[in-house]
Amino acid sequence: MQTAGFQFELLHVDRNSGARLARLTTPRGVIDLPTFMPVGTCGTVKGLTYDQVEKIGAQITLGNTYHLALRPGADVVEAMGGLHKFIGWSKPILTDSGGFQLFSLAKISKIRESGATFQSHIDGRKLELTPEKSVEIQEQLGSDIAMVLDHVIGLPADRNAILDACERSIRWAGRCQNAHRRSDQIQFAIVQGGLDADLRKWCAGELTAMEFPGYAIGGLSVGEEPAEMYRIISATTPCLPVDKPRYLMGVGRPQDLLEGIARGIDMFDCVMPTRNGRNASAFTDQGELNLRNKCHQLDPQPVQADVLTDWSHLSRAYLRHLFKAGEMLGPILLSLHNLAYYMGLMRQAREAIAHDSFLEFYQERMAGWGEPAPFNRPC
Amino acid sequence: MQTAGFQFELLHVDRNSGARLARLTTPRGVIDLPTFMPVGTCGTVKGLTYDQVEKIGAQITLGNTYHLALRPGADVVEAMGGLHKFIGWSKPILTDSGGFQLFSLAKISKIRESGATFQSHIDGRKLELTPEKSVEIQEQLGSDIAMVLDHVIGLPADRNAILDACERSIRWAGRCQNAHRRSDQIQFAIVQGGLDADLRKWCAGELTAMEFPGYAIGGLSVGEEPAEMYRIISATTPCLPVDKPRYLMGVGRPQDLLEGIARGIDMFDCVMPTRNGRNASAFTDQGELNLRNKCHQLDPQPVQADVLTDWSHLSRAYLRHLFKAGEMLGPILLSLHNLAYYMGLMRQAREAIAHDSFLEFYQERMAGWGEPAPFNRPC
Numbered sequence: 159m160q161t162a163g164f165q166f167e168l169l170h171v172d173r174n175s176g177a178r179l180a181r182l183t184t185p186r187g188v189i190d191l192p193t194f195m196p197v198g199t200c201g202t203v204k205g206l207t208y209d210q211v212e213k214i215g216a217q218i219t220l221g222n223t224y225h226l227a228l229r230p231g232a233d234v235v236e237a238m239g240g241l242h243k244f245i246g247w248s249k250p251i252l253t254d255s256g257g258f259q260l261f262s263l264a265k266i267s268k269i270r271e272s273g274a275t276f277q278s279h280i281d282g283r284k285l286e287l288t289p290e291k292s293v294e295i296q297e298q299l300g301s302d303i304a305m306v307l308d309h310v311i312g313l314p315a316d317r318n319a320i321l322d323a324c325e326r327s328i329r330w331a332g333r334c335q336n337a338h339r340r341s342d343q344i345q346f347a348i349v350q351g352g353l354d355a356d357l358r359k360w361c362a363g364e365l366t367a368m369e370f371p372g373y374a375i376g377g378l379s380v381g382e383e384p385a386e387m388y389r390i391i392s393a394t395t396p397c398l399p400v401d402k403p404r405y406l407m408g409v410g411r412p413q414d415l416l417e418g419i420a421r422g423i424d425m426f427d428c429v430m431p432t433r434n435g436r437n438a439s440a441f442t443d444q445g446e447l448n449l450r451n452k453c454h455q456l457d458p459q460p461v462q463a464d465v466l467t468d469w470s471h472l473s474r475a476y477l478r479h480l481f482k483a484g485e486m487l488g489p490i491l492l493s494l495h496n497l498a499y500y501m502g503l504m505r506q507a508r509e510a511i512a513h514d515s516f517l518e519f520y521q522e523r524m525a526g527w528g529e530p531a532p533f534n535r536p537c
Numbered sequence: 538m539q540t541a542g543f544q545f546e547l548l549h550v551d552r553n554s555g556a557r558l559a560r561l562t563t564p565r566g567v568i569d570l571p572t573f574m575p576v577g578t579c580g581t582v583k584g585l586t587y588d589q590v591e592k593i594g595a596q597i598t599l600g601n602t603y604h605l606a607l608r609p610g611a612d613v614v615e616a617m618g619g620l621h622k623f624i625g626w627s628k629p630i631l632t633d634s635g636g637f638q639l640f641s642l643a644k645i646s647k648i649r650e651s652g653a654t655f656q657s658h659i660d661g662r663k664l665e666l667t668p669e670k671s672v673e674i675q676e677q678l679g680s681d682i683a684m685v686l687d688h689v690i691g692l693p694a695d696r697n698a699i700l701d702a703c704e705r706s707i708r709w710a711g712r713c714q715n716a717h718r719r720s721d722q723i724q725f726a727i728v729q730g731g732l733d734a735d736l737r738k739w740c741a742g743e744l745t746a747m748e749f750p751g752y753a754i755g756g757l758s759v760g761e762e763p764a765e766m767y768r769i770i771s772a773t774t775p776c777l778p779v780d781k782p783r784y785l786m787g788v789g790r791p792q793d794l795l796e797g798i799a800r801g802i803d804m805f806d807c808v809m810p811t812r813n814g815r816n817a818s819a820f821t822d823q824g825e826l827n828l829r830n831k832c833h834q835l836d837p838q839p840v841q842a843d844v845l846t847d848w849s850h851l852s853r854a855y856l857r858h859l860f861k862a863g864e865m866l867g868p869i870l871l872s873l874h875n876l877a878y879y880m881g882l883m884r885q886a887r888e889a890i891a892h893d894s895f896l897e898f899y900q901e902r903m904a905g906w907g908e909p910a911p912f913n914r915p916c
Contacts, residue, residue: 200858200859200862200864201855201858201859201862202859202864202865202866204864204865204866205865205866205869206866207847207848207866207869207870208848209847209848229858229861229862230834230854230857230858230861230862234834234835234854234858237835238835238837238852238854238855239837244852244854244855244858245851245855246848246850246851246855455609455613456613456616456617458617458618468586468588469586469587469588469625471625472624472625473617473623475609475613475617475623476580476617476623476624476625478609479579479580479608479609479613479623480579480580480581482608482609483579483580483581483608483609485579485581485583486581486583486584486865486868486869487581487583487584487585487586489865490584490586490865490869491586
């Protein structure tokens with residue numbers, strides 16, 4: 159499929175790590191990499207307006223094929239002019255393929271070579287998702303970056319099951335590539351292979367040969383130890399083309415993002431900033447704060463002074479009050495803070511890479527978070 | 538009590554009704570009258586940031602003494618620099634006195650001449666609220682306009698009970714006046730008297746003689762027929778001084794606002810815009826829309842094209858999707874729309890009064906809402 163208006167530029171690789179400064183140009187705007195993509199599962203970044211999301215610096219957001227296909231339906235979104243117009247976000251959108259939700263959400267999901275049959279988690283309707291159907295839905299949604307349908311399995315699993323799912327994911331990637339029609343959308347392939355480094359490398363090689371415009375690492379952050387995830391990232395990124403963007407799906411905590419960047423990852427997404435924000439947990443350079451705690455009752459400090467949002471002059475005492483009173487504004491303000499924190503972290507990471515000081519930045523943040531720093535010189 | 542920096546100016550009275558164009562200047566800003574005051578019960582206009590509330594044109598918001606005194610506590614708010622700083626709203630704030638909540642919310646409220654004892658609706662703590670305590674709390678909160686503590690009773694009630702509560706409200710108003718200390722805060726008295734026009738007139742006369750800087754009509758919108766409420770407003774406003782602001786407490790629907798304005802009311806507050814917004818009900822010039830309805834599934838129209846918010850380009854179809862999916866953004870967007878609708882209605886009313894065309898404006902809106910128009914020439 160010929161596509162137009164997309165360009166990936168690798169601007170600089172950090173002298174002391176695998177961290178990459180890059181730029182992905184799309185018809186709907188430029189994305190400075192590394193980037194974090196706020197998750198708009200059902201066509202909304204939970205609790206926020208898209209102009210708030212834009213104002214804190216997001217250059218791309220996510221939409222979920224599985225959720226949007228079930229409700230309101232891809233036909234509805236298409237009839238309303240596509241996902242961008244429907245939700246009021248004019249910058250790039252990445253849609254996942256539904257593969258992860260088949261694994262995590264759908265009731266009685268059954269995978270065959272043709273595709274997956276499953277029951278909707280909303281109303282129990284029986285539905286089918288094939289690679290071709292996933293492509294079709296994502297083209298109806300009109301996202302800028304579409305993901306291939308992959309076969310995600312739970313970990314731990316035995317090698318044969320992982321191999322089987324991995325091989326199927328490769329075959330399905332090919333079917334997605336063949337089904338692709340929109341010239342204003344690019345497809346990313348997804349590397350699977352569980353926690354088996356050799357399988358990951360093989361899978362990455364197979365998919366690289368198919369020449370996708372971008373590559374994702376999927377099937378991680380499903381319960382394994384962080385160190386295991388980092389090991390797999392370290393094994394995989396060297397097997398991916400240097401001149402294509404790399405996306406680590408569904409990850410993660412701030413420390414996971416820096417570990418990923420150090421290993422050459424360019425793109426991340428995770429519900430954690432908004433989910434934790436709804437639960438009164440604030441990300442800061444000194445680690446997470448629980449704003450329900452009594453110690454914040456008379457605390458005049460902002461959550462973190464240099465994380466700027468329209469409300470960053472407000473105190474932890476006010477935030478605590480909102481959460482204790484069960485007011486919607488608590489989750490709203492803290493979701494926005496946490497996303498702004500993530501966007502700021504990515505901006506700082508890009509600056510550090512440009513100055514070959516990513517390792518110093520990494521060490522400073524990890525120390526602030528009270529994290530042991532397992533990373534020295536990956537890959 | 539000498540106060541400084543407050544001024545009420547009556548700019549124009551509509552030729553064909555009692556509608557008044559006026560201006561209330563306070564140390565924290567000018568309020569163009571008639572005005573609607575968004576309600577921030579617990580120090581937040583539910584679901585919205587205060588910068589959103591300001592952006593749609595609000596010039597004053599409300600805070601609730603009863604709620605804030607229970608949680609987070611007036612001491613906490615005072616220690617954090619007062620309510621304005623605590624919530625991040627620099628324009629004027631009006632605080633009610635707690636009288637209405639003693640009637641509507643508190644468990645086992647017992648009124649004596651000294652004050653009210655009641656149990657907190659939050660944790661069952663036994664507390665006392667006297668006129669002096671209400672003044673003290675409102676001075677701790679640091680509102681610009683404070684309300685006197687009044688004795689609100691349910692309707693219907695017999696004349697003796699209404700008279701008793703009315704007389705007590707007058708005595709309590711005097712005690713509030715005596716207890717008042719802050720020169721940067723003015724107090725409004727509250728006219729009570731149930732649905733008895735003579736009692737209302739008498740109460741208004743007694744309070745007028747006490748020379749408060751502003752007057753409210755309380756104890757309405759508690760279940761009586763709208764026509765009864767309008768009758769009492771018509772009986773009361775002529776007995777209030779023309780050179781002081783008049784505030785109809787807790788009212789109401791858009792039609793109630795226009796009926797109130799026609800009878801010389803300057804200020805309103807009500808939770809309806811945000812409460813209805815949270816329940817998918819949108820105010821428009823054609824009446825209320827329920828955005829959960831199937832008819833909006835593919836409706837590309839905005840809720841109302843000329844009610845401008847940061848998201849007013851979004852479709853009814855998207856709003857419906859958000860409500861069907863149980864997403865926070867539905868209540869957020871519709872609360873903002875409804876408040877913007879109310880603010881726009883007040884702006885249009887002011888323009889109409891300035892041009893002596895309030896009656897035409899009133900008739901046009903009432904026709905749009907499908908309301909019979911009981912008002913001809915009030916007072």
